[in-house]
Amino acid sequence: MDSDRLAALRTPEGVAALATAAGLAGGDPLAAAAALRATGVPADLAAAALTQAELRRRAVGKFGPAAAGMFLTRAGLEQATRRVVADRRAARLRAAGVRTLADLGCGLGADALAAARAGIRVYGVEADPVTAAMAAANAEAAGLADLFTVECGDATAFDVSRVDGVFCDPARRKAGTGRRIFDPNAYSPPWDFVTGLAGRVPHTVVKVAPGLDHTLIPAGAEAEWVGVDGDLVEAALWCGALAEVPRRATVLRGDTAHRLTGAGDAEAPVGPVRRYVYDPDPAVVRAHLVAELAGELDATLADPSIAYLYADRARPTPFARCLEVTDVLPFSLKRLRALLRERRVGRLEILKRGSALEPEKLRRDLRLAGDAAASLVLTRVAGAPTVLLARPLPG
Numbered sequence: 001m002d003s004d005r006l007a008a009l010r011t012p013e014g015v016a017a018l019a020t021a022a023g024l025a026g027g028d029p030l031a032a033a034a035a036l037r038a039t040g041v042p043a044d045l046a047a048a049a050l051t052q053a054e055l056r057r058r059a060v061g062k063f064g065p066a067a068a069g070m071f072l073t074r075a076g077l078e079q080a081t082r083r084v085v086a087d088r089r090a091a092r093l094r095a096a097g098v099r100t101l102a103d104l105g106c107g108l109g110a111d112a113l114a115a116a117r118a119g120i121r122v123y124g125v126e127a128d129p130v131t132a133a134m135a136a137a138n139a140e141a142a143g144l145a146d147l148f149t150v151e152c153g154d155a156t157a158f159d160v161s162r163v164d165g166v167f168c169d170p171a172r173r174k175a176g177t178g179r180r181i182f183d184p185n186a187y188s189p190p191w192d193f194v195t196g197l198a199g200r201v202p203h204t205v206v207k208v209a210p211g212l213d214h215t216l217i218p219a220g221a222e223a224e225w226v227g228v229d230g231d232l233v234e235a236a237l238w239c240g241a242l243a244e245v246p247r248r249a250t251v252l253r254g255d256t257a258h259r260l261t262g263a264g265d266a267e268a269p270v271g272p273v274r275r276y277v278y279d280p281d282p283a284v285v286r287a288h289l290v291a292e293l294a295g296e297l298d299a300t301l302a303d304p305s306i307a308y309l310y311a312d313r314a315r316p317t318p319f320a321r322c323l324e325v326t327d328v329l330p331f332s333l334k335r336l337r338a339l340l341r342e343r344r345v346g347r348l349e350i351l352k353r354g355s356a357l358e359p360e361k362l363r364r365d366l367r368l369a370g371d372a373a374a375s376l377v378l379t380r381v382a383g384a385p386t387v388l389l390a391r392p393l394p395g
């Protein structure tokens with residue numbers, strides 16, 4: 001997508017082409033292009049409209065019905081924050097008293113739009129001209145153009161004294177190739193600039209990769225990991241006046257946010273395998289809050305380095321899945337195969353932590369047969385490779 005095509009899509013002819021393309025997306029792309037051209041739409045405009053329609057379809061999972069009116073690029077959509085996460089962040093910023101916010105590297109504007117919806121005046125800065133134009137178009141489509149404006153330029157040159165809050169979600173993919181960047185020093189804007197914002201603006205939030213090394217968390221910042229329906233989606237650093245606790249895990253299920261907080265350096269007690277095993281949400285594990293969860297569940301680890309928790313009682317928790325352990329055995333393919341045959345297990349879920357086994361190869365080697373279902377937990381107990389056969393508890 002270039003600026004001319006984006007401009008063409010915003011003319012009355014383009015808007016009509018987008019409306020027709022929306023009904024054609026998701027099917028055979030060649031047939032859709034032919035159908036659109038048959039209505040008199042020029043080939044170039046038809047291709048651009050169909051690409052947008054396809055991206056909008058894919059974006060529904062992240063943005064809900066609002067996706068239907070948004071302008072998107074593939075890379076922008078991949079990097080954009082999902083609405084449920086952006087809205088919660090915006091509400092927290094607003095509750096902390098932020099009234100004006102700079103979004104430095106605003107991309108397509110998912111975070112900026114959420115802040116504007118929360119009533120915050122947002123100044124977006126975006127280096128890529130087409131992405132910047134799309135963000136502005138998205139603000140207009142959402143009826144928020146008076147609260148979210150975008151300038152195309154280098155975020156490092158923005159005068160942050162104009163705002164009382166700053167949000168930065170640096171690009172973690174290489175422009176052009178789209179390849180993931182794992183080294184924060186290669187982020188854009190650069191890591192030094194991003195972390196230095198906390199010393200310049202009273203309210204600073206930085207979105208980071210969930211795999212962020214804890215040693216990179218600036219002193220005094222709150223690091224939050226966010227999980228949505230069991231998937232770890234992002235981490236964020238809340239700096240300055242926004243930092244409330246050292247570590248936080250936020251688990252979003254449906255419309256409810258569940259929060260677990262702590263220091264991030266506590267160690268859970270170690271004990272034997274017990275009747276129930278809990279598999280903590282990845283947000284809890286990445287936030288180093290397994291000890292805090294163990295305290296809530298009256299649970300222990302069976303190996304100090306592996307994040308499965310064991311307890312005598314099953315308690316409902318949004319922070320972990322709970323399974324009832326039926327069998328504990330040292331790992332042996334032969335013994336495991338015999339046990340699963342005896343139980344007529346044909347459907348097997350395989351969980352693992354601390355095991356080098358490859359679940360799909362193991363599944364093939366087990367040659368399952370039968371109509372019963374079970375869960376297999378591949379792990380270590382006090383350092384020894386161990387297998388737990390288990391059944392998940394509802395909910």
Ligand SMILES: C[S@@+](CC[C@H](N)C(=O)[O-])C[C@H]1O[C@@H](n2cnc3c(N)ncnc32)[C@H](O)[C@@H]1O
Pocket residue numbers: 076079080081104105106107108109110111125126127128131153154155156169170171172188189
């Ligand atoms: C991860 S994306 C932002 C996504 C956005 N938070 C959202 O949810 O839609 C990062 C964006 O920063 C932009 N960017 C990278 N370096 C920049 C710089 N120095 N100045 C302005 N924008 C920059 C990239 O073009 C990219 O669009």
